[in-house]
Amino acid sequence: MRKSDWSEFRKHGARPERIVWAVAEHEGQRSICPLGWKMNTSGSPLMMAISVAPQRFTHGLIEQSGEVVLAWPGENLAEATLLCGTHSGRDMDKFKEAGLTPASGEHVSAPLVEECVANLECRVVGRLTTGDHSVFACEILAVWLHDQPTRLCLSIDRSSGYDTLLDRDGRLFGAVKR
Amino acid sequence: MRKSDWSEFRKHGARPERIVWAVAEHEGQRSICPLGWKMNTSGSPLMMAISVAPQRFTHGLIEQSGEVVLAWPGENLAEATLLCGTHSGRDMDKFKEAGLTPASGEHVSAPLVEECVANLECRVVGRLTTGDHSVFACEILAVWLHDQPTRLCLSIDRSSGYDTLLDRDGRLFGAVKR
Numbered sequence: 550m551r552k553s554d555w556s557e558f559r560k561h562g563a564r565p566e567r568i569v570w571a572v573a574e575h576e577g578q579r580s581i582c583p584l585g586w587k588m589n590t591s592g593s594p595l596m597m598a599i600s601v602a603p604q605r606f607t608h609g610l611i612e613q614s615g616e617v618v619l620a621w622p623g624e625n626l627a628e629a630t631l632l633c634g635t636h637s638g639r640d641m642d643k644f645k646e647a648g649l650t651p652a653s654g655e656h657v658s659a660p661l662v663e664e665c666v667a668n669l670e671c672r673v674v675g676r677l678t679t680g681d682h683s684v685f686a687c688e689i690l691a692v693w694l695h696d697q698p699t700r701l702c703l704s705i706d707r708s709s710g711y712d713t714l715l716d717r718d719g720r721l722f723g724a725v726k727r
Numbered sequence: 728m729r730k731s732d733w734s735e736f737r738k739h740g741a742r743p744e745r746i747v748w749a750v751a752e753h754e755g756q757r758s759i760c761p762l763g764w765k766m767n768t769s770g771s772p773l774m775m776a777i778s779v780a781p782q783r784f785t786h787g788l789i790e791q792s793g794e795v796v797l798a799w800p801g802e803n804l805a806e807a808t809l810l811c812g813t814h815s816g817r818d819m820d821k822f823k824e825a826g827l828t829p830a831s832g833e834h835v836s837a838p839l840v841e842e843c844v845a846n847l848e849c850r851v852v853g854r855l856t857t858g859d860h861s862v863f864a865c866e867i868l869a870v871w872l873h874d875q876p877t878r879l880c881l882s883i884d885r886s887s888g889y890d891t892l893l894d895r896d897g898r899l900f901g902a903v904k905r
Binding site for chain 2: 551552555558561563565567585587589591592594595596598621652666667668674675676677679680684689691693700701703708711725726727
């Protein structure tokens with residue numbers, strides 16, 4: 550064992566990471582923010598926690614509406630993930646630009662994403678500032694599943710057990726090989 | 728898209744999940760608590776967040792010491808992960824029972840685990856109650872790496888892209904196939 554650093558750790562201990570989209574809406578504005586930083590955080594009630602940087606447009610929408618949809622992109626949404634992760638919802642409607650279909654949930658105003666593997670309707674029930682991010686604790690009110698779910702879109706490393714979905718500008722997305 | 732539930736979601740949207748061990752020590756007592764519920768939560772300062780149930784022995788040790796080591800098990804530690812995840816540190820010394828070697832860090836009293844792929848020395852800098860768990864925000868003070876890191880131990884589903892490391896009592900651990 551030897552002293553190392555974060556960037557070397559990331560080569561060995563930080564992949565694969567599933568990606569989730571935080572989808573939020575407030576007063577007619579909506580956005581999609583792809584995140585790797587999420588975790589389950591309660592079994593009863595069902596809750597997930599997400600980390601979002603305050604400068605993200607989606608951060609404000611979540612904070613102001615108190616709601617978020619957690620949408621899980623499948624293998625066909627790597628390009629959409631890159632587009633949503635490298636642009637701001639201040640400048641574009643990401644649903645339109647990425648060719649995504651908004652759908653209505655039953656509990657929140659934020660849209661579901663028709664093309665995603667799964668969508669979780671969530672209410673924000675807690676918040677903690679952590680360094681340069683906010684943790685939002687999200688109670689899961691409803692679960693929606695795609696009729697034909699694909700494999701999930703993962704943030705991956707360069708090992709050989711994945712089908713590469715996208716490899717551009719240092720961003721590497723894939724799905725576990727079947 | 729159709730209404731579903733959490734257990735069906737888990738078949739499509741909840742794997743693979745990397746496993747991390749929360750290792751804590753207080754007043755001569757120590758324990759190891761395997762977790763799937765963890766995320767990065769800050770880039771500067773570097774921080775991770777973990778979710779731990781209050782009834783876990785390790786929860787008390789983290790709370791009382793204000794420290795934790797996040798140790799990342801590799802493919803050779805699936806059995807140790809199962810053992811540590813199905814017993815309480817109240818009843819055994821998990822290092823001894825699992826044949827693990829404690830090592831000293833530089834910033835915290837909690838032991839590193841010599842056999843793990845990586846060890847992160849952490850100080851607890853925030854806490855949030857989320858349903859039936861606590862979120863601990865952990866600032867990363869030092870990173871240690873194994874001299875010969877293996878693939879990570881993952882919680883997996885039954886798809887074919889993994890080498891199965893352990894399959895017992897509904898618990899399925901694996902590593903992405905090379």
